Amino acid sequence: MYDDFHVTDRWSGEDLHCRWKGNIVAIATRHADAVDVRFDVNGRPMWIALPSTAWVEQKKRSGKVITDQLTAQIAGRYLKQIVEEGYDSRREIYTMTIPEVLEHLDAVVAEAKELGQLPTVPVTG
Secondary structure (H helix, E strand, C coil): CCCEEEEECCCCCCEEEEEEEEEEEHHHHHCCCEEEEEEEECCEEEEEEEECHHHHHHHHHHCCCCCHHHHHHHHHHHHHHHHHHCCCCCCCEEECCHHHHHHHHHHHHHHHHHHCCCCCCCCCC
């Protein structure tokens, strides 16, 4: 769904190939309470940061956790949305809010149910 997709840049009309590369706990890399999800967008790095407190909120509201696989899908769906809305292509990192994480999580789960299952994220090497 959102780990390897194409989207058209709103302003330039350019076809962007977005590929998930990995999830990194940002506490270790940039001392932020977040999980950073890396994508390559036409070969350029793009990071989507999800606040760690979104995991707590999801657990409170549903009793379920956000998996690494869901994290990649949530960030990918968000990336697709911001590109379609006219994102700033010079920025290398975007930070989601807790409500955005939960909104995209619900949408990804609903889409996965329609497809029959959540796609697996590829193993990168």
